[in-house]
Amino acid sequence: MGKSLPKALSSKSTFAWLLIAPAAAYLCLIVVWPLLETIRLSFTDANIGGESYVGTANYEKLANSKKFAATIGRTFYWMFISVSLKMVLGLLGASLLNAKIPGRAAFRVLVMPPWIIPIAIGCLGWLWLYNGQFGLISGALQYVGITDGPFEFLAYKQSAFYSAIVTDVWVGTPMVAIFFLAALQGVSTDLYEAAYVDGASRWYRFRRITLPQIFPVIVSMALLSAIWTFNSFEIVWILTEGGPRSATTTLIIDTYKTAIASFKFGPGAARAVVIVVLLSIFAIVYMVVLKKLEKRFGSK
Amino acid sequence: MKKILATLTVSGIALAAGSMAQAQEVHLIMCGGEIREADQTVITQFEADNPGVTVNAEPVPWGTCQDKSKTLAAAGDAPGLAYMGSRELALLAENDLILPVTLSDEAVAAYQPGVLATVSNGGQYWGIPHAFSTKALYMNCDVIEAAGETCAAPETWDDLYNLAAAVSAASGGDGVAGYGLAAKDFDNTMHQFLNFLYSNGGVVIDADTGEGMLDSAETRETLAFFGKLAGVSQEGPTAWERDSLKDLFNDGKIAMYVNGPWGRGQHNEDINQMIVPVPRGPNGDNGTILITDSIAVFSGTGVEDLSMKLAQALTTGEAQYDLDSSWGLTPILQYENLGFDAPYYIGDAFWEIFTAGISRGGPEPMVTDVKGLQAVFVNMIQGIVLEDDTVDNLVTIAGEELAEIM
Numbered sequence: 001m002g003k004s005l006p007k008a009l010s011s012k013s014t015f016a017w018l019l020i021a022p023a024a025a026y027l028c029l030i031v032v033w034p035l036l037e038t039i040r041l042s043f044t045d046a047n048i049g050g051e052s053y054v055g056t057a058n059y060e061k062l063a064n065s066k067k068f069a070a071t072i073g074r075t076f077y078w079m080f081i082s083v084s085l086k087m088v089l090g091l092l093g094a095s096l097l098n099a100k101i102p103g104r105a106a107f108r109v110l111v112m113p114p115w116i117i118p119i120a121i122g123c124l125g126w127l128w129l130y131n132g133q134f135g136l137i138s139g140a141l142q143y144v145g146i147t148d149g150p151f152e153f154l155a156y157k158q159s160a161f162y163s164a165i166v167t168d169v170w171v172g173t174p175m176v177a178i179f180f181l182a183a184l185q186g187v188s189t190d191l192y193e194a195a196y197v198d199g200a201s202r203w204y205r206f207r208r209i210t211l212p213q214i215f216p217v218i219v220s221m222a223l224l225s226a227i228w229t230f231n232s233f234e235i236v237w238i239l240t241e242g243g244p245r246s247a248t249t250t251l252i253i254d255t256y257k258t259a260i261a262s263f264k265f266g267p268g269a270a271r272a273v274v275i276v277v278l279l280s281i282f283a284i285v286y287m288v289v290l291k292k293l294e295k296r297f298g299s300k
Numbered sequence: 301m302k303k304i305l306a307t308l309t310v311s312g313i314a315l316a317a318g319s320m321a322q323a324q325e326v327h328l329i330m331c332g333g334e335i336r337e338a339d340q341t342v343i344t345q346f347e348a349d350n351p352g353v354t355v356n357a358e359p360v361p362w363g364t365c366q367d368k369s370k371t372l373a374a375a376g377d378a379p380g381l382a383y384m385g386s387r388e389l390a391l392l393a394e395n396d397l398i399l400p401v402t403l404s405d406e407a408v409a410a411y412q413p414g415v416l417a418t419v420s421n422g423g424q425y426w427g428i429p430h431a432f433s434t435k436a437l438y439m440n441c442d443v444i445e446a447a448g449e450t451c452a453a454p455e456t457w458d459d460l461y462n463l464a465a466a467v468s469a470a471s472g473g474d475g476v477a478g479y480g481l482a483a484k485d486f487d488n489t490m491h492q493f494l495n496f497l498y499s500n501g502g503v504v505i506d507a508d509t510g511e512g513m514l515d516s517a518e519t520r521e522t523l524a525f526f527g528k529l530a531g532v533s534q535e536g537p538t539a540w541e542r543d544s545l546k547d548l549f550n551d552g553k554i555a556m557y558v559n560g561p562w563g564r565g566q567h568n569e570d571i572n573q574m575i576v577p578v579p580r581g582p583n584g585d586n587g588t589i590l591i592t593d594s595i596a597v598f599s600g601t602g603v604e605d606l607s608m609k610l611a612q613a614l615t616t617g618e619a620q621y622d623l624d625s626s627w628g629l630t631p632i633l634q635y636e637n638l639g640f641d642a643p644y645y646i647g648d649a650f651w652e653i654f655t656a657g658i659s660r661g662g663p664e665p666m667v668t669d670v671k672g673l674q675a676v677f678v679n680m681i682q683g684i685v686l687e688d689d690t691v692d693n694l695v696t697i698a699g700e701e702l703a704e705i706m
Contacts, residue, residue: 048374049395132535133475133553149475152536157686243485244538245682262671263370263391 041269058270090176123238157247183217331365338622378598380607427594453576480557481533490677500581515699
């Protein structure tokens with residue numbers, strides 16, 4: 001190979017750099033440049049007609065806004081509840097799908113639709129379910145006598161927020177379950193057999209064998225799910241557009257409303273930068289805490 | 301030989317330039333998702349009258365249309381002209397993306413009162429109004445009479461509330477509400493509120509000074525009334541916008557709600573409906589919001605003159621009359637003064653309801669931050685519907701927020 005290539009390319013590292021150069025250039029084009037452009041825009045008052053430099057004014061406004069602080073808190077709460085539910089239900093679902101029961105293959109297929117159906121279509125279905133006058137849930141509640149009239153799930157702050165979480169969990173859980181299922185299938189059966197012989201209970205085997213063995217997958221999945229949930233847009237937008245009274249307005253919704261709906265690109269970019277910073281901090285803290293937990297409880 | 305070649309080259313270039321000048325395309329974005337027959341007739345005639353000019357008329361659904369026009373303009377690829385909500389004009393005008401429109405005194409006098417206020421900003425007109433609507437109260441007399449009440453026009457807010465309360469009380473557990481209230485995060489939530497605010501003598505922006513006037517006693521009374529109405533309305537008003545209320549009206553689930561003239565065609569034919577003016581508040585007279593959609597001509601497109609010519613062709617005389625009458629819109633021009641013989645709305649009891657309120661109506665406020673304005677109103681209305689805060693606080697906050705976005 002060395003004979004057919006110019007001398008400069010003959011070293012292994014140079015050749016390696018050349019090979020990854022197209023991918024690196026592509027990455028710069030679609031990730032680095034937009035990110036830098038977003039940061040630059042955040043220091044301007046860019047709008048539909050032009051832009052001018054405003055220094056840190058956009059950030060100062062955000063720092064002094066109680067509404068924005070509430071939106072940050074709401075977003076983390078939304079993420080925490082939703083991801084926790086996805087993890088628990090995903091693990092439960094994966095364990096059931098891993099069990100040797102008749103029709104297991106069919107169940108594994110049936111769990112996929114929420115993930116496969118386009119989110120917008122799924123959300124339209126949920127919109128109908130949550131409708132008080134014509135919806136299935138309100139009708140069922142009235143039928144069994146839990147409510148004595150129609151109930152609009154998306155009309156009230158609390159119910160709208162938790163309804164959006166239910167839909168988000170519905171969409172996100174199948175993927176988590178499938179990943180956990182793959183991890184469960186990688187756990188050696190020898191470990192279970194040995195523990196069984198030693199008289200370990202079902203719960204003890206789950207806690208001391210299953211969980212430690214799939215711990216790395218749980219960590220990765222939780223982090224990915226947290227980022228996706230934090231930035232989940234379609235579900236909230238289709239169901240509530242952030243209302244009522246901002247009860248379901250998360251950071252990404254707020255950013256969209258500012259940057260795209262109101263054409264305030266500068267203030268919108270500042271919000272986008274805040275999202276990047278918050279998620280980066282969250283990811284770092286999460287990884288540090290989990291490394292400590294892994295040392296303490298993880299598999300050897 | 302060289303001379304011949306040079307002559308040929310120059311001639312070729314001149315011919316090419318000439319044919320380019322001849323073949324011009326005017327891009328028209330038409331919000332609403334369709335090109336109505338009345339408009340298509342004008343477009344076809346325009347192309348025939350201007351050889352070499354083609355009109356690329358692109359219908360775009362309302363949901364994305366206005367953002368599309370604005371985004372194209374911001375990106376330097378504006379359409380020649382666009383039919384869009386007049387509320388969008390201020391932002392485009394402030395950023396020099398559209399051209400001001402000059403109207404003759406005769407043309408100005410031809411419009412219904414208040415119509416041109418919906419396209420005015422900074423002392424200039426920024427669009428030519430092309431569609432106009434006013435609002436009225438629709439009553440389902442079958443539902444009202446089934447509740448043991450007389451189906452008569454409520455004159456005042458108290459009359460409206462009492463009738464709605466009586467229907468709600470009579471329905472028991474049937475889930476029939478006296479009134480259909482829209483309070484979703486949607487533009488027509490603001491419009492529905494303004495129907496009542498203008499019926500109570502309220503003002504949002506002072507036409508002369510440009511000052512925000514929302515923080516007023518009239519707004520407080522209107523908001524308090526909305527709070528009362530919520531108690532006799534369908535379950536969860538914050539999940540409903542006006543257009544979805546027609547389904548409840550058709551199903552006999554609400555006895556009354558406010559809608560435009562198109563409501564008549566959307567309601568089931570077997571419903572015994574009555575259409576009456578929006579009841580008056582304690583400080584006003586039966587009013588309505590005056591909403592228009594307009595044709596705006598964009599700057600920097602190279603076809604400004606042609607676009608302006610097309611905009612004027614679409615919005616004048618016969619062409620506008622054909623659109624109004626075939627679409628069932630509130631008349632935008634005073635056709636009776638323009639020599640039209642027996643215009644469709646004269647002597648028609650239904651249309652008299654929608655035209656009577658024009659002189660007492662108020663415009664959809666024109667600000668550059670349209671979504672911000674919507675948020676001010678929606679926040680205030682949802683606040684009272686959900687009993688989050690007092691009327692006083694909500695109106696004070698709304699006044700401050702309005703000042704911020706102006």
